[in-house]
Amino acid sequence: MKRVKFEEKVKKYSDSGWAKIALCIVGIAAAYALTLIPDSENAFLSSILDFVRDKVSVSVFIGVAFAFFASKIATIRERRTEESLKTEADQQKIIHKYKNHKVKTDYDGGNFFDYDGVFMTLHSLANKGAEKNIAPQSDDVYSIEYENEKRDIDRFLNGDESSSVPYLTIASLNVYANRAFDTKLTIADNVNEAFKLPDFIIQNSRALLDAHKHSKKTNTTTIRLDDFERVDASTIKIHTKRTMYYHMLVTNRCMDYKLTDGMTLRDIYECNESISPINKSELGNQIGINGLVITKDGYLLIERRGLDKTTWKDKFAQPISLALKEKDLFYRDEKPAEIKDATVEDRFCKVIRDTLKNNFGLREGEDYDELRFSENFMGFARDLLEGGKPNFYFYVVVNYTAREFTEKLQKYAALTMEQANEINKTLPEGQKIKPLRTEKLQNVYYLVPWSQAKVNFYYEMNLEEGGGTLVPKRQFAPRFEESKDNPEAVCNLQKSVKKQCGQALLACLSYAEILNLKEKLNF
Structure with missing residues (x-):
């Protein structure tokens, strides 16, 4: 060995x-x-x-x-x-392109639904001193680009007629928000039909896949959202079929990649001023699962993504991030299992449970309360940077303070690195420890006070010196265990860290505002 x-x-x-x-x-x-x-x-x-x-x-x-x-x-x-x-770096450019969608800044009443989707916004902004630093980038003061930029800056600094509170629009469309925390999910799955790539994409698939040559990729069967509908005030129904992870890579994740003739997939498939309805879209559109992990004293777990990721390279991201795979939704004990309306919610919750267990060693009922779809589901949105790709958003509160959670993460990493094989001999099936892959051990995480999780005009989050907590890289867990009595083993940031936020993290933060999650959780 x-x-x-x-x-x-x-x-x-x-x-x-x-x-x-x-x-x-x-x-x-x-x-x-x-x-x-x-x-x-x-x-x-x-x-x-x-x-x-x-x-x-x-x-x-x-x-x-x-x-x-x-x-x-x-x-x-x-x-x-x-x-x-691969995807447009200027969010504002995408927002102005799809200008037929409305911007919604205030929510009241119960659950929200809009089939076409409305632009999501953020009100928790880092605009200190922004007046000196922000100015339109366009040199032509008479151009539409200049006017758009000036209007965006005014909204960020002062708000507008729709909101007296300053806000920042993000390139995601809110389709459904679980404001009443009573949402039920049903499903109509077409197991006999699989998504087929358009001929143009097939002809250019080699070039499109080559756009991801510096990313780690593994193909698998995933679940495509074909359509959705609102059954009643608290019930949504999704229509699904099968697709492949690579289909998403060569469609949604390559919307602005220039092919040999200079054309992009956005020019061809999403060229209008509104994004295509989901049931008319010709893209891969696999369902993404994203979510926040929050400590009981109000810290957010934030991941700094590596350069080998297919999405959000070197950006801040939410800790729950994965594609909805066929085996997650339609398999039990590695065998095909029929899915019914009565079980679909638990299947989604199981995806979250498995992610928390495998990546962080967290167990339901022990490290966090039992998940309920109606409670932990935040909403459903479409990512415009990725051509309207559908994503479901969740949140989980762990039963630890930020410091306790840091030590928990380190302890689990040490177990998986050094003792997993021995411990698994004594554990029953279903409770065995899954060793963390090297890339998981090398991930960089921060625990950030929710009040400091603010975004500036350029969609950057600045973790200020002494503010958040750096979770030591888990590949160093054994050494951390040896020095756990050292107060510097878990310490405040020694220097500030500023990174752009990935689109899903921005949507998570927006949903937290839409649902008044801070008030609900008493933070």
């Missing part, structure tokens, strides 16, 4: 681009050092010295090394810009 682990580590580090760069540097240094060695009578050593001192040989070696340097730098740049090449 130790030999296998050693070989895996060797492969991991030998495949690293930085390791290759270091090797090139060592090679150049070694070559230079050899030139300083005096002539030798040894024929073999003399031939090596002659080769190293030969200007042509040295030039070729240095040229290859610098070519590799350039390639590595280009790869880093591509990884960091991949997100903006």
Whole structure:
């Protein structure tokens, strides 16, 4: 076992681009050092010295090394810009494109429903000193772009006729909000029909898939939302069929990727001033599941996404984030299982339970109260950056303070890394510990006071020094366990961290406002 682990580590580090760069540097240094060695009578050593001192040989070696340097730098740049090449980075541009949808800033009464969807907004804004920093980017003061930007800035700073409170519009459409916390879900599933990609997308699928070349990808069967309807004031019905995760990658996640002729999927399939109704959309439209995790003292768990993710690279995101897979909704004990209206809500809750258990070691009834769809479901929205992709939003409150929760996360990581196999021998089926994958251990998390989870005009959240808590990387959990009595093991941020927020996190925060979740939870 130790030999296998050693070989895996060797492969991991030998495949690293930085390791290759270091090797090139060592090679150049070694070559230079050899030139300083005096002539030798040894024929073999003399031939090596002659080769190293030969200007042509040295030039070729240095040229290859610098070519590799350039390639590595280009790869880093591509990884960091991949997100903006696939979907439009300017949210306001997308918002103004789909201007036929209304903006709704105030909600009252019971559950909200609008089949076409209304723009979502945020009122908890970080606008301190914004007057000095925000100005329209357009140089043409007579252009429509300038007018739009100026209006957006005025709303952010002062509000408008629809809201005296300043607000920021986000590129998501609210279709349903569970304001009464009594929503019931029913389903009509078409198991015999699967989604088919349009011919144009099939013809360009290689180029579209190549747009994700720096992202980790695994294909699987997922659930597509074909349509939805409101049955009564507290019941919504979804119509579903099967699709593939790759279908989403080459449609929703590539809306603004320029093909060889300069055209984009948005130009072809969503070119109007309103997003297509869900039952008319030709995109993959797999259902996304997103959610907030909140501590009992009012902290939000925020993830900083890695550069290998297919969505929200190097951005802040919500901790519950996954695609709704066929096996999650229509399988039980790895066997196909019929789904009925009486069980569909629990199937959705089980997806949340499994995510919390597998990623954070949290168990229902022990670490958080029993999930109920009517209580923990926040709403259903469509992401305009991704061509109207449908997403369901949830929240969960854990029975820990921020500090206790940090220690809980570390303890679970230590168990999965060091003791999972031994502990699983004593646990019954269904309670066994699932070891965390390396990427999960390397994820960066923060616990942020809800009152400080504010977004600026550029959709950035600034975690200020001393404000939130950095959850130590869980790959270091064993060392954390050894030093858990050290008060600095769980500490306030030592420096501020500013990142853009992913679209789903923005929608989560918006739903929390729409549902008055702070007041409901007494935070």
